Amino acid sequence: xxxxxxxxxxxxxxxxxxxxxxxxxxxxxxxxxxxxxxxxxxxxxxxxxxxxxxxxxxxxxxxxxxxxxxxxxxxxxxxxxxxxxxxxxxxxxxxxxxxxxxxxxxxxxxxxxxxxxxxxxxxxxxxxxxxxxxxx
Amino acid sequence: xxxxxxxxxxxxxxxxxxxxxxxxxxxxxxxxxxxxxxxxxxxxxxxxxxxxxxxxxxxxxxxxxxxxxxxxxxxxxxxxxxxxxxxxxxxxxxxxxxxxxxxxxxxxxxxxxxxxxxxxxxxxxxxxxxxxxxxxxxxxxxxxxxxxxxxxxxxxxxxxxxxxxxxxxxxxxxxxxxxxxxxxxxxxxxxxxxxxxxxxxxxxxxxxxxxxxxxxxxxxxxxxxxxxxxxxxxxxxxxxxxxxxxxxxxxxxxxxxxxxxxxxxxxxxxxxxxxxxxxxxxxxxxxxxxxxxxxxxxxxxxxxxxxxxxxxxxxxxxxxxxxxxxxxxxxxxxxxxxxxxxxxxxxxxxxxxxxxxxxxxxxxxxxxxxxxxxxxxxxxxxxxxxxxxxxxxxxxxxxxxxxxxxxxxxxxxxxxxxxxxxxxxxxxxxxxxxxxxxxxxxxxxxxxxxxxxxxx
Numbered sequence: 340x341x342x343x344x345x346x347x348x349x350x351x352x353x354x355x356x357x358x359x360x361x362x363x364x365x366x367x368x369x370x371x372x373x374x375x376x377x378x379x380x381x382x383x384x385x386x387x388x389x390x391x392x393x394x395x396x397x398x399x400x401x402x403x404x405x406x407x408x409x410x411x412x413x414x415x416x417x418x419x420x421x422x423x424x425x426x427x428x429x430x431x432x433x434x435x436x437x438x439x440x441x442x443x444x445x446x447x448x449x450x451x452x453x454x455x456x457x458x459x460x461x462x463x464x465x466x467x468x469x470x471x472x473x474x475x
Numbered sequence: 476x477x478x479x480x481x482x483x484x485x486x487x488x489x490x491x492x493x494x495x496x497x498x499x500x501x502x503x504x505x506x507x508x509x510x511x512x513x514x515x516x517x518x519x520x521x522x523x524x525x526x527x528x529x530x531x532x533x534x535x536x537x538x539x540x541x542x543x544x545x546x547x548x549x550x551x552x553x554x555x556x557x558x559x560x561x562x563x564x565x566x567x568x569x570x571x572x573x574x575x576x577x578x579x580x581x582x583x584x585x586x587x588x589x590x591x592x593x594x595x596x597x598x599x600x601x602x603x604x605x606x607x608x609x610x611x612x613x614x615x616x617x618x619x620x621x622x623x624x625x626x627x628x629x630x631x632x633x634x635x636x637x638x639x640x641x642x643x644x645x646x647x648x649x650x651x652x653x654x655x656x657x658x659x660x661x662x663x664x665x666x667x668x669x670x671x672x673x674x675x676x677x678x679x680x681x682x683x684x685x686x687x688x689x690x691x692x693x694x695x696x697x698x699x700x701x702x703x704x705x706x707x708x709x710x711x712x713x714x715x716x717x718x719x720x721x722x723x724x725x726x727x728x729x730x731x732x733x734x735x736x737x738x739x740x741x742x743x744x745x746x747x748x749x750x751x752x753x754x755x756x757x758x759x760x761x762x763x764x765x766x767x768x769x770x771x772x773x774x775x776x777x778x779x780x781x782x783x784x785x786x787x788x789x790x791x792x793x794x795x796x797x798x799x800x801x802x803x804x805x806x807x808x809x810x811x812x813x814x815x816x817x818x819x820x821x822x823x824x825x826x827x828x829x830x831x832x833x834x835x836x837x838x839x840x841x842x843x844x845x846x847x848x849x850x851x852x853x854x855x856x857x858x859x860x861x862x863x864x865x866x867x868x869x870x871x872x873x874x875x876x877x878x879x880x881x882x883x884x885x886x887x888x889x890x891x892x893x894x895x896x897x898x899x900x901x902x903x904x905x906x907x908x909x910x911x912x913x914x915x916x917x918x919x920x921x922x923x924x925x926x927x928x929x930x931x
Contacts, residue, residue, distance in 0.1 A: 366834060367834055
């Protein structure tokens with residue numbers, strides 16, 4: 340089963356809407372609360388990343404009896420050095436974004452901690468794809 | 476997970492309920508349906524918050540309570556009174572006066588439910604410091620505890636394992652009376668409750684406590700008492716000597732009562748819809764680190780309880796006034812003097828299990844199939860969320876259909892489409908409406924609420 344959500348770059352008020360919708364769905368599907376929590380925390384981080392850095396993005400959630408696969412595909416500046424972005428504390432967020440409590444450089448590392456597989460690919464000046472998979 | 480019998484205090488009086496949609500629309504857990512013209516509360520989802528009772532235009536929703544006569548089953552009849560009870564009386568009437576009239580009603584002892592607040596405060600501070608799952612969530616409001624178990628199962632580990640003050644106080648007083656030589660079976664402790672959730676907590680769900688023998692509806696007692704106070708001649712009366720509560724204890728049940736007295740970063744959220752909004756954020760990890768959370772189902776905390784007579788804002792003001800009067804008073808009872816009779820089991824509860832009630836099926840792949848069908852049904856339902864089908868909104872109807880509790884033809888808009896395509900006759904459509912809303916429901920009735928002969 341597939342769910343699609345659109346994300347608007349720069350709109351922090353709406354950041355988290357997709358995560359909340361996915362959370363409701365997973366609860367209805369009787370997924371173990373601990374797994375739900377991990378997925379939602381990871382997705383929220385990733386959703387905020389799109390809002391903070393990209394112009395717009397699409398979240399595609401795919402749920403099968405075996406796994407939950409989430410793809411965040413954004414149009415934006417891209418990540419020049421993915422290995423560096425995966426380091427805790429590394430952040431390119433503007434001071435405006437940091438003032439709002441985001442951009443501590445924990446985004447990608449935190450996502451990695453909460454899902455089973457994480458794949459990040461990016462083309463500079465074009466966009467970033469973040470794919471995360473959790474096995475059930 | 477073990478199956479538990481869940482007790483609910485909120486009931487629907489079928490003789491009075493005329494099947495409107497008020498309760499169904501405000502229920503924070505989508506726990507109400509209308510069938511055959513009457514509201515039906517789904518036990519698995521109800522958290523006893525009392526929103527339905529507050530909104531019912533004809534008082535068809537009521538709480539199950541103990542008869543005041545039940546106190547006479549005991550020789551030693553104890554009323555356990557929360558401070559919001561006194562907060563409903565004008566401050567010119569002293570606590571002693573109020574309690575002395577309670578003696579006239581048949582109680583032999585009157586104690587304050589907040590007596591153990593200081594102990595509870597210390598214990599929660601200890602847990603808040605050591606708890607791995609931050610923030611620690613208070614056990615004070617039973618409706619919130621239930622809400623977390625039902626709707627936010629991943630947060631059950633955040634709930635403290637400290638007893639709410641009322642249960643600890645009841646346990647304390649019972650032991651104190653036993654120590655004074657009264658036989659245990661002769662002691663009947665009755666809690667004067669401001670809400671439905673506390674009734675449910677005491678009477679049933681979980682093994683909350685066994686030291687309380689019954690609950691008395693606060694509204695009922697207020698009326699009984701106020702008549703007596705109004706009609707009493709102001710003669711010299713022997714007033715009972717009460718342990719004076721600290722101002723902190725008096726304000727404990729109000730919003731920020733706990734949060735202002737806990738260590739670290741503490742937040743207080745009141746009113747159940749606000750709490751749900753906040754818990755959604757907390758579950759997403761969108762909340763920066765907070766050490767302690769005070770969550771209350773009612774606006775203004777217990778002052779907003781459904782069984783309170785007075786306006787909640789006035790009650791808050793009166794309690795604050797009573798607390799100010801006490802600030803210079805150092806006669807408070809020190810619970811530590813009685814420390815030897817308090818046991819751990821009076822102060823702690825075990826970790827709570829989650830009771831998730833929002834899932835479509837126990838089995839994941841079954842649930843997945845059901846969800847696919849719901850998404851398919853939503854293509855046809857109009858998304859108006861009118862409630863005319865007897866379910867609170869279109870997605871709830873879709874869910875009820877998938878769970879075989881309703882049919883697509885319950886939707887009044889789809890009925891029109893079916894009529895147009897000749898799949899449904901007009902008469903059949905009326906029968907369908909009557910199935911949800913009761914027989915002859917669409918007939919003219921000038922005595923209904925708001926109609927020209929109302930009340931005649």
